[in-house]
Amino acid sequence: MILTVTLNPAVDKTYRTGELFPGRVNRMRSVDNIPGGKGINVSKILRQYDYEVTATGFLGGYQGKWMEAQLDRLKIRSAFVHVEEETRSSMNIVADNGYVTEILEPGPHISEAHLKEFGASFIRLAEESSLIILSGSAAPGISADIYARLIRSAAAMGKKVILDTSGELLKEGIQAAPAVVKPNRKELEYIIGRRLQDREDVKDAANVLLASGIRMVMISLGDKGLILAREGRCLYARVPRVMAMNTVGCGDSVVASLAMSMTAGIGEEELLQRAAAVSAANATTLESGNVPLKLAEEMMKDIEIMEI
Structure with missing residues (x-):
């Protein structure tokens, strides 16, 4: 449950x-x-x-x-x-x-x-x-x-x-x-108190949160992708362009995917890949919180993961 x-x-x-x-x-x-x-x-x-x-x-x-x-x-x-x-x-x-x-x-x-x-x-x-x-x-x-x-x-x-x-x-x-926080870029800037210019800046800001005892930080970058930071490691997911109908609920899709991956014990790369795919698939529908499941699975192969 x-x-x-x-x-x-x-x-x-x-x-x-x-x-x-x-x-x-x-x-x-x-x-x-x-x-x-x-x-x-x-x-x-x-x-x-x-x-x-x-x-x-x-x-x-x-x-x-x-x-x-x-x-x-x-x-x-x-x-x-x-x-x-x-x-x-x-x-x-x-x-x-x-x-x-x-x-x-x-x-x-x-x-x-x-x-x-x-x-x-x-x-x-x-x-x-x-x-x-x-x-x-x-x-x-x-x-x-x-x-x-x-x-x-x-x-x-x-x-x-x-x-x-x-x-x-x-x-x-x-x-x-x-255990986990999922801010977007603006929310992370509010916490840190300064503008975050690039992915390295975002990584540094995430490390500040990790140092406070948080185990994982997932940062939404909108159509620019997602960043996952854990102690000693930071990953970036680049997402493919989609025909967005409604972006409301994309962050919630990331959270739902995170929860599923955590309960299933999925590793960091796949966890990030799945979160990016579920979020991108959500953007293709008009109703928020409604993920085309088949599309999300198909999109996983198009999610590029790289180390920062």
């Missing part, structure tokens, strides 16, 4: 249009509603590969009930704390000219009582899980040290944690030394 934590889930509304015009009426050609949020995207991908997964976090209102029904349909076990306010929506506007615009609502306010309930539930769920994934932003009312506290609780039970977040949540979270 893999446990995913999504502290601010969302109903992802993906719109298609020819072009988005700010300050004007924009009529969308189509809209699709799917359960979203980074941890939920990870959960959906894990289920595609037939992994048992439990999703937890906070859900509320009509949209929260709708999301639980959708997760049940996907055979994802729901263990969310229910709050009074409505679960947020996230709008992803995909234009034919190649521009993707995201509009993200803040989400419901989480009370101290609900946080306490979640903390007790997390302990129970973590005990029965082989791996824990902490992904995405936190809803209003949740302090920036929430992931650090969850990582320490998991570590006390001997559980490995993958952390994928940003900003202060990431800065606080790495202080607790999770």
